[in-house]
Amino acid sequence: MAPAVKNTDSTATNACLAPSPSKKPLSMGTALPYETRTAMHLKGLVPSGVEDFAAQEARAYEQLRNKGTDLEKYIFLSWLRNTNLNLFYRMVLKHLKEIAPIIYTPTVGQACQEFSHIYPFLAPPAAVDGLYVPLNEVDSIDEIIANYKASIPEGCRPETTVITDGSRILGLGDLGMNGMGIPVGKLQLYVAAAGLDPNNCLPIVLDFGTDNPKYLEDPLYLGIRQKRPADDEFYAATEKVLNGLTRAFPGIFIQFEDFNTPHAFGLLDQWRDRILCFNDDIQGTGSVILAGFISAIKLAGIPAADQRVLFVGAGSAGVGVAKQLVDYLVLEHKIPEEKAKAMFWFVDSRGIITADRGDTLADHKVYFARSDNNGVQCKNLEEAIEFVKPTAMIGLSTIYKAFNEKILRRVNEINTVARPIIFPLSNPKTKAECTFEEAMQFTDNRVLFASGTAFPEYTIPSTNDTRVPGQGNNMYVFPPIGLGAKLAKPTSITDSMIFAVSKALSNTLSADEIARGELYPRIERIRETSAQVAAAFVHQAVREGLAQDQYWVDLVNANPASSATSEIPDGTYSQAVLDEVTKNMWAPADSVHQVISTKL
Numbered sequence: 001m002a003p004a005v006k007n008t009d010s011t012a013t014n015a016c017l018a019p020s021p022s023k024k025p026l027s028m029g030t031a032l033p034y035e036t037r038t039a040m041h042l043k044g045l046v047p048s049g050v051e052d053f054a055a056q057e058a059r060a061y062e063q064l065r066n067k068g069t070d071l072e073k074y075i076f077l078s079w080l081r082n083t084n085l086n087l088f089y090r091m092v093l094k095h096l097k098e099i100a101p102i103i104y105t106p107t108v109g110q111a112c113q114e115f116s117h118i119y120p121f122l123a124p125p126a127a128v129d130g131l132y133v134p135l136n137e138v139d140s141i142d143e144i145i146a147n148y149k150a151s152i153p154e155g156c157r158p159e160t161t162v163i164t165d166g167s168r169i170l171g172l173g174d175l176g177m178n179g180m181g182i183p184v185g186k187l188q189l190y191v192a193a194a195g196l197d198p199n200n201c202l203p204i205v206l207d208f209g210t211d212n213p214k215y216l217e218d219p220l221y222l223g224i225r226q227k228r229p230a231d232d233e234f235y236a237a238t239e240k241v242l243n244g245l246t247r248a249f250p251g252i253f254i255q256f257e258d259f260n261t262p263h264a265f266g267l268l269d270q271w272r273d274r275i276l277c278f279n280d281d282i283q284g285t286g287s288v289i290l291a292g293f294i295s296a297i298k299l300a301g302i303p304a305a306d307q308r309v310l311f312v313g314a315g316s317a318g319v320g321v322a323k324q325l326v327d328y329l330v331l332e333h334k335i336p337e338e339k340a341k342a343m344f345w346f347v348d349s350r351g352i353i354t355a356d357r358g359d360t361l362a363d364h365k366v367y368f369a370r371s372d373n374n375g376v377q378c379k380n381l382e383e384a385i386e387f388v389k390p391t392a393m394i395g396l397s398t399i400y401k402a403f404n405e406k407i408l409r410r411v412n413e414i415n416t417v418a419r420p421i422i423f424p425l426s427n428p429k430t431k432a433e434c435t436f437e438e439a440m441q442f443t444d445n446r447v448l449f450a451s452g453t454a455f456p457e458y459t460i461p462s463t464n465d466t467r468v469p470g471q472g473n474n475m476y477v478f479p480p481i482g483l484g485a486k487l488a489k490p491t492s493i494t495d496s497m498i499f500a501v502s503k504a505l506s507n508t509l510s511a512d513e514i515a516r517g518e519l520y521p522r523i524e525r526i527r528e529t530s531a532q533v534a535a536a537f538v539h540q541a542v543r544e545g546l547a548q549d550q551y552w553v554d555l556v557n558a559n560p561a562s563s564a565t566s567e568i569p570d571g572t573y574s575q576a577v578l579d580e581v582t583k584n585m586w587a588p589a590d591s592v593h594q595v596i597s598t599k600l
């Protein structure tokens, strides 16, 4: 893995890690030198051994490895984060490939389902996860935010927030307040992947009830026990929270996450031109899948215009992804919009979505409804495959094993020339349409693959060649978008910025990764690729005239990356901007002296 990028100004970098007079001192335990222990009246309160961060890290890693299940590992890591933030991030960065599937998908899904049962007994102010905003308290949002401000170290100020109401957590459905695990997990990825300062990241759950009877009846459920409000009340309450947030923290970057589909689209439409916000499931997933798709069509062996893409599942993510792909085909491959749109079919629980199938389509499904079906209605995936003869299948159905052996073999058979593109994107593992191993086995190892959740590598038995599955997960894009937004401070996040991000991500692939048929960069180098993607984002924000931070405007103007217009962003960046972005990435401190030298 690339070494953690260091900020040149370690004092500024770690200001929020340092003990502040009014707060509990940073827990560095066994790493505190004798003289500091004496000064802090801690002599005799810790074992006498003084060790460096590397030794602490080795002990923490040993303890992690000794946990029997992934959920126990998740609980241990949450505890570590709350007790020693610096150590937690040192370990996460060092073992990201191993730890990401625990703090993030798939284990975070199980952690959310169990959230009320595994909730720790660490109480504020010692440990504050973020904001829990109950529906009946939205009028007290200023007070809630003031409480939060008082709980974080002096000098820190939230600049990035991930907000959910838990109504559609991954592919797991309505988990109510238990969905808090997602903003917490996403923000850990912001820090690990793109170097956001962890103390300036704010997870928020809107505890607006749940329609899931399992939780309403669970005696240990910690959210409010009532059904979700009607739309009017939902939007009015959300508005109060968002207004409170932007009042307290002007310019804060807001990521909407895992709202049910109508609300995901509704909130984005309502807010995207008013505040600095972004929907990760619509725009983030769309962007990351576009990046994988760009890479896949380069390797598939047929012209882009000959792709026939079958989407399985028609929620916010699916439609968001398909719209990004249409835009790309129009802008990049100069395919007229109607023709590009006709390269896509959607299957939902009633079969292929057509204009004449007899049901009232949800608004977001109308754009892709087919009207060239001559009255033919395909009722299920098998029929749809025979009708469409897809070159690419993108699963966002949350139906476990929907891409079974028969389906995969058939898609492989149809694609004698092109390599089949199979993206089982549903999350977590228990919802994935197929595994990497299955996709390899049932396509004679020809598949171009990306999944939403992390799958193990696969070794082809006959050749002993080990292949790495692409993780088509928005973790490759939301962290750099958040970093780029924090730096350039655009007034809003535009489609062109998202487009630039996809192009930039696809450009990060190394020659070796491309040669091995991989569609995403290896996770071990995610800090490096996040910096590149963030740099492209900053360039695009300036190019569009929306960046408000004069420093970045001047830097980009002095170092233009290309002559791309804002309509067709190319995802390029200059070395000068990349260097500066890299310098602005937070990294955990390497030694106790680095943390305490200026503060004690």
Ligand SMILES: O=C([O-])CC(=O)C(=O)O
Pocket (backbone or CB within 6 Å): 105, 169, 170, 171, 258, 280, 281, 427, 452, 473, 474
């Ligand atoms: O969290 C993830 O892994 C991807 C995502 O946003 C979702 O599935 O809702």
Ligand SMILES: [Mg+2]
Pocket (backbone or CB within 6 Å): 170, 257, 258, 280, 281
């Ligand atoms: Mg999500």
